[in-house]
Structure formats: C-alpha cells, structure tokens
Amino acid sequence: MRRVRVSSHHSPVQKLGDSDMKLTPRFRLAGTTSPSSTEPEQQPPWEMPLIPGLPDDAALNCLLRLPVEAHGACRLVCRRWRHLLADKARFFTHRKAMGLRSPWLFTLAFHRCTGKIQWKVLDLDSLAWHAIPGMPCRDRACPRGFGCVAGGYSTDQFELDSAEVLDPVNGVWQPIASMGANMASSDSAVVGGRLYVTEGCAWPFFSSPRGQVYDPKADRWEAMPAGMREGWTGLSVVIDGRLFVISEYERMKVKVYDPETDSWDPVDGPPMPERIMKPLSVSCLESKIVVVGRGLHVVIGHVKKQSSCDYLVRWQDVEVPRAFSDLTPSSSQILHA
The missing domain is CATH 1.20.1280 (Monooxygenase)
Structure with a gap:
C-alpha cells in the first residue's frame, strides 16, 4: 500500500466573473514515492x-x-x-x-603430385564439401583402405591366404580360418551375414578370377559360385539385400547378382557419367550408390526397384571444387552425425 499525505486548504472566496478566479481541488494528494518508469527492463x-x-x-x-x-x-x-x-x-x-543424424561421406584421398593424404567430407544432405584436420602421419603415403583384412600381399610380395578380424570390445585383431587360397582380394561385400571376397578380373583375362565366401558362424571358407566370381568385374555395394557391381569394363554399367540363377542381370538406366574416372571408391546409403572418382568427382546413383528382380538407376552429379582436381580417392565411408 502506498502512503499519501493529505492536506487541506481553503480557497479564497472570489466573485463570479473575476478573471483571477481559479478552480482548485478541495484536497490535494501528494505521493511520497516517484512514479515508476515505463521503460522495459533489459534482459542479460x-x-x-x-x-x-x-x-x-x-x-x-x-x-x-x-x-x-x-x-x-x-x-x-x-x-x-x-x-x-x-x-x-x-x-x-x-x-x-536429440537423436538428429545426417549422412556424411568421408573420403580419404592423396595428392597425386605430393603424395600427401587428407580427408574431405561431403554433407550428403546439402551436398556441400568440408575439410577436417590432417592425419598425424608421414608426408608421403599411399593408404590402402581400412576394415576387415583378408588375403593381400606379404612383405616379399607373395599372395596370402590368411584372414583377421577386429574384436571391437578388446580392440585387438584376431586370426580366423585360412582362406584356403592365396589371393590378393580387390573387393568384398557382406550379404546375408556372409563375407564374399573376390580378387576381381584383370586385363587381358588370361586366368579366371578366384573368390571365397566366409561363414562367421562356422568359421569356414568355401569357394564362391562360378557365375558370381566370373561376373564380379568391379566395385560392389549391397542394396535391398542384393549385390550390385559397377563394372569397370562395360562402360561403367551397373548390374545385380541373382543367386538363384548364379548370374548377373543388367540394371536399367544410363551408364555412370564419363567424367567419373578410375580409381573409384564406392559406398551406399539406403537405396543410393555414392561413387567417388579421380579429382573427387562424386555421382549419386538413385536405385529404384521396378519389379521383383528388375532395378533402375538414375545418376545425380555433385559439384566439386576445382582445388580437388589433383586428389585421388583411396577409400570412402558414409557415417552419420
């Protein structure tokens, strides 16, 4: 409650018509506090x-x-x-x-003149490129990918039949069953919980390519079906539980493997754009094939299922900075962040 001071005074008696006559209140209120400011308070x-x-x-x-x-x-x-x-x-x-996740394409590339390696990252939502800090390694290097190891070359350049798998809990590599064939694998894929490894085809095709299939439950390798290894002529991705390959010898056409007939069926649609040149790095995101070529040119193949066994692919080009022209992809991986 605000206190007020009440004062009373008698107004002088004046005659009507007097020019000095003033109308004054009988009581005058005098507040003891100043009126509050009308300006809003500023928030920090x-x-x-x-x-x-x-x-x-x-x-x-x-x-x-x-x-x-x-x-x-x-x-x-x-x-x-x-x-x-x-x-x-x-x-x-x-x-x-908050559970928000977006796909990012991480590409490990090396400069073809200096040999320096670096990471380039593509935001697959906005299709914008970003750079991340360099890796703490030597100035000159030629990286060879990452992940599970099967086959390869020894230090004296002999093909190996050994295989190792990473234990993510203990962070150590553990040997698994021998492949049963000495081969330097060029591509691999996991389909139906089994690991398929192929050494691929190489010009002038004097010998038939070899391939092995690993069953992790039985820790056993077996020979790859003949039709599968003969037609595995490029890099692969797995979409909708099916194995797709971008062929390196058929104008970069895409084909899909049919396990029932042990054969490869062509995928409808145009071939991959000609500006995508080898070496390539291929990965997939849901029903999309993401291909990185020399100069870090990127195309995205949108795969659509037309029937139970027929597929269609349409290619989308991604703009690349001119500064990437001397970069060559070594490997790529799609991560979510």
Whole structure:
C-alpha cells in the first residue's frame, strides 16, 4: 500500500466573473514515492530466448538443423547462437542428444603430385564439401583402405591366404580360418551375414578370377559360385539385400547378382557419367550408390526397384571444387552425425 499525505486548504472566496478566479481541488494528494518508469527492463544476453516467441527446446531443435556452411553467418545473430554454433563438437553433441543424424561421406584421398593424404567430407544432405584436420602421419603415403583384412600381399610380395578380424570390445585383431587360397582380394561385400571376397578380373583375362565366401558362424571358407566370381568385374555395394557391381569394363554399367540363377542381370538406366574416372571408391546409403572418382568427382546413383528382380538407376552429379582436381580417392565411408 502506498502512503499519501493529505492536506487541506481553503480557497479564497472570489466573485463570479473575476478573471483571477481559479478552480482548485478541495484536497490535494501528494505521493511520497516517484512514479515508476515505463521503460522495459533489459534482459542479460544469456537470458534472451534463442528465438523470440519459441521455447528454448523448440528453438534448439530448429537451430540444430542448420547446415554447417551456414554457421558462419548465423553466429553473428547473438551471443547464444555464437555459443552454440562456434564449437562443432558442442553442436554435434547436442544433435546426438536429440537423436538428429545426417549422412556424411568421408573420403580419404592423396595428392597425386605430393603424395600427401587428407580427408574431405561431403554433407550428403546439402551436398556441400568440408575439410577436417590432417592425419598425424608421414608426408608421403599411399593408404590402402581400412576394415576387415583378408588375403593381400606379404612383405616379399607373395599372395596370402590368411584372414583377421577386429574384436571391437578388446580392440585387438584376431586370426580366423585360412582362406584356403592365396589371393590378393580387390573387393568384398557382406550379404546375408556372409563375407564374399573376390580378387576381381584383370586385363587381358588370361586366368579366371578366384573368390571365397566366409561363414562367421562356422568359421569356414568355401569357394564362391562360378557365375558370381566370373561376373564380379568391379566395385560392389549391397542394396535391398542384393549385390550390385559397377563394372569397370562395360562402360561403367551397373548390374545385380541373382543367386538363384548364379548370374548377373543388367540394371536399367544410363551408364555412370564419363567424367567419373578410375580409381573409384564406392559406398551406399539406403537405396543410393555414392561413387567417388579421380579429382573427387562424386555421382549419386538413385536405385529404384521396378519389379521383383528388375532395378533402375538414375545418376545425380555433385559439384566439386576445382582445388580437388589433383586428389585421388583411396577409400570412402558414409557415417552419420
């Protein structure tokens, strides 16, 4: 309750018509406190909402969907946006906590003149390229991929029949059953829980290619079906549980393996664009084939199932910076973050 001081005074008696006559109140209220200011209080920067009119959890859900290439401009909006977007680790930690995942194509490439290796990353949602810090290794190197090891060459250039698998729990490599054939594998795929390894075809095709199939449950290798190994003439991906191969000797056409007839069926659609030149690195994302060629030219093949055994592929080109022209892909992998 506000205290007031009440005062009373008698107005002088004046005659009607007097020019000096004034109408004064009988009582005058004098407040003991000054009137409050009408200006709104300023909130500290850290208490301002991320997006005015939205709860912070809804606003955060929106900001975590911003493409990485837009972060530089968005950091200038306010201190809270800068705090969220300036640190990539913090940004992706929030995305992971909210269950947001986007596909990224990580390509390990080496410069064909200097031999230096580097990582290039393609955001498969916005199709924008990004760079990540270099690997702590020697200046000159020629990497040979990563993952499970089967076959290969020994230090004295003899083909091997050994195979090893990585134990992810203990972080150690463990030997598995011998392949039963000395071969330097060129491609492999996992179909139906079994590992298929082929040495591929090589011009001038004097010998038939060899291939082995590993059953992890029985820890046993067996020979690959003849039709499968004869037609495995390129790099493979597995889509819809089927084995697809981009042939290196048939104008880069795509074909799919039919296990019932032990044969390869052509996939409808145009061949891969001619600007994609070997060496290639191939990976897949759901029903898409992602191919990286020399100069890190990338095309995405959209595979569509037309019937129970017929497929169609359409190719989409991805823009690549001119600075990548001297880079050659060694391997690529699609990860989600």
